[in-house]
Amino acid sequence: MDVADGTHEYGDVHLDILTLDTQGVTAREDALAIEEALEIRLAGSEPVITMRTPGHDRELAAGLMLSEGVAHSKDDFEVIDHLVGQPNVLQVVLKRFKATKAERLARSSLSNSACGVCGKKKLNLEAMQGLAPLVFSSPLSRQLLTSLPGELNKQQTLFAHTGGLHAAALFDANGQLLALREDVGRHNAVDKLTGWALLNDQLPLGERIVLLSGRASFELIQKCIMARVSVVCAISAPSSYAVRLAREFGITLVGFLRDGRFNIYAGAERILGPSYALPASVDNKRLA
Template sequence: MTKPVGSKSKATVWVVENGKMRSRSDHLTTEEPLEIRLLSPNRTIAVTMRTPGADFELAAGFLYSEGVISCKKDIQRMSYCVDESVDGEQRYNIVNVELKEGLSPDLQPLERHFFTNSACGVCGKTSIAALQMRGCSVISPGLTVTPDIIYSLPDQLRAAQGIFTATGGLHAAAVFDSRGQILNLREDVGRHNALDKLIGTALLADELPFNDHIVMVSGRSSFEILQKSAAAGVPIVCSVSAPSSLAVSVAQEFGITLIGFLRGERFNVYTKCERINIV
């Protein structure tokens, strides 16, 4: 079963300019729910609003960053819903995941992900403790970069955002190598979904952890972004806007260099500034 392409939709808009109105065709970012189901035990573990596309990567990245799986081999099979009782079009909004035999993950921490979004209500201390309990390690201090490398990231991210160019309504997450060269990018209506897609793509290609890499997200850095980055072993996380207080706490706890307000030739470093090599 192949998912039809549906990352953008056509719409008619009315433009008011200089006291006059005209209609034109425009593109909108598609937003639809994705339900992630485990087949054994038979249970829905998350429903998230996302942009269709790379749904299996999104599911894999979500399961990895939430500690349900630890490697690609933990997933036996992924498929879209084949339940005849579900409307045919909506089956593409349900991903079934079959874990390898004998794997029994603790699913209780996933309760908050029913209709999850970037503003999920979580307790800071409890959430950081949960990451520690899952075995997320403090990231080694090896990678250092110059400011020029960091300055170069936003333009590369924007140039690679194909759907954003058409719609203006998508977030992106990109991974760069230690020299600041973009390696991959994923887009979605949600920042955290874009990062899950990015991590899931790397997981399925056996390219995790991101030990010597830089991740950049559009918008702000939230707890969810730093939680997923810690799980993926990212040493440097950048965003074009401000981080939340809990994002800073997670970055500090797990040794991540957190950069915000990255615009032009200026940025703020909130944690672990020693990775920025001022020559």
Template sequence: MAAGLARTRVTRVRWTDASGEDSAAPQVSRREDVVAREEPLEIRIGGTSWSVTMRTPGDDFDLVAGFLVSEGVIAAPSELMSLRYCAGFDEHGRREENTYNVIDAVLGRGAIPPDEAGARHSTTTSACGICGTTSIDAVGKQSRFDVAGDDIRVDADLLASLPDALREHQALFDRTGGVHAAGLFAASGDLLCLREDVGRHNAVDKVVGWGVREGRLPLRGTILQVSGRASFELVQKARLAGIPILAAVSAPSSLAVDLAKESGMTLLGFSRGQSFTVYTRPDRIL
């Protein structure tokens, strides 16, 4: 079974019979089903525990690399020397077997190690990408890339087609119905990278991590299409990766709009069906 799936027994109750006709009494069936797996991942830097995030296993190295970009720690492959799985320790300090839920990152020259103000002291859930940050000031990160100066131009009909293109490649969602997706597209509409996770911010980190590990940062001339809403954290992650256009199938928040406007990013919301709403930098859309 795929790393992102877990089996479970379920009882299904429905008011239709086997032929699909309505039934007066509920029809009860019991069977095995699959759900999206959610497990903790401890991230260490140079052997020191830094953060724990809840995620769907799979593309873990991309997740950690993208998370480091999102935290302003790295911005190039040379700033990340290595990533490796390692064993954890139980409550008595005894070394456990490798569960593939602990990754140690070794930083390279040019990286900006997180200081105490930016350290994570609690678990980041799959619903929140900035939980555990110790101060409001630590939420805002300065990007090393100029998003405002990106001269990408995209046809409106191509932008409208991206949610369907994203949906077509959501294999884990097809099996579970319970994960978010983030897809990175070229201005031509070609899909460059797609990642899924129970956390929408994790899906974006996995895409960004793919970009840094492939030596593609800044991700100039690209569009990030996400399956959920556009929050402040997603705009910030796109900004730190140098992505000029972010499109979401649901609504943005006020802080997301403010940050996109400040960054010179094009932000789209309600991108589904035959329409979308442009909140910032509509000049990039033909």
């Protein structure tokens, strides 16, 4: 199991604050999740800046490039590492650089920690074109799915300290936690997770389950599609576009997975059998 252990240098910061409650004012120490800018310099392309929680930066960059269709395996990288003495600058050199693919990354010119598509000039949908529908052959039981949030909570070390981080966790078909990443940004947490898979030769993730600590939005489902994840579960709600993509690409999408219950938005037949299959298309006007 590969989880963020909270020991990397920049995980959180402690400072003095004041708390007001019915008992009055109390001075105490609080832990905050650190948010800093990471500049990703891809040779031959414009730099990309994203706000993130420092740590697992190589995985973040690798996952971002996977989601944008710029890289597909660790063999695509000649260099992927921090510049000496610059922990917030990551240099990336591809073995087979293609300007057309690098343009996709350049469109990400500025991302913030709240939204993986904020600041983009265009949604990069072309990387998903021609991908086959996703397949998951193992059975998915209610008991298995409802057990996942508890496993996530046990390992969210930075969230336990700060209360201000998102998480993305990878499980196998038996519910075994394989990897977990945390970040101030939902999309960063997923990029770190898929980047871990890419750099450790774990792709594709067809027989794996991804659990999101918050909501399932368009950009998170897009990233899972590029990593070939066939089951995505979220503690909170999905968006209409997320459901549309999940149904189009054959993802089983579960939302509001908490307190022993959940909603199924796509791929219900993997959990309940073929008679419960949901429509393949989504009327965005009706759902939006």
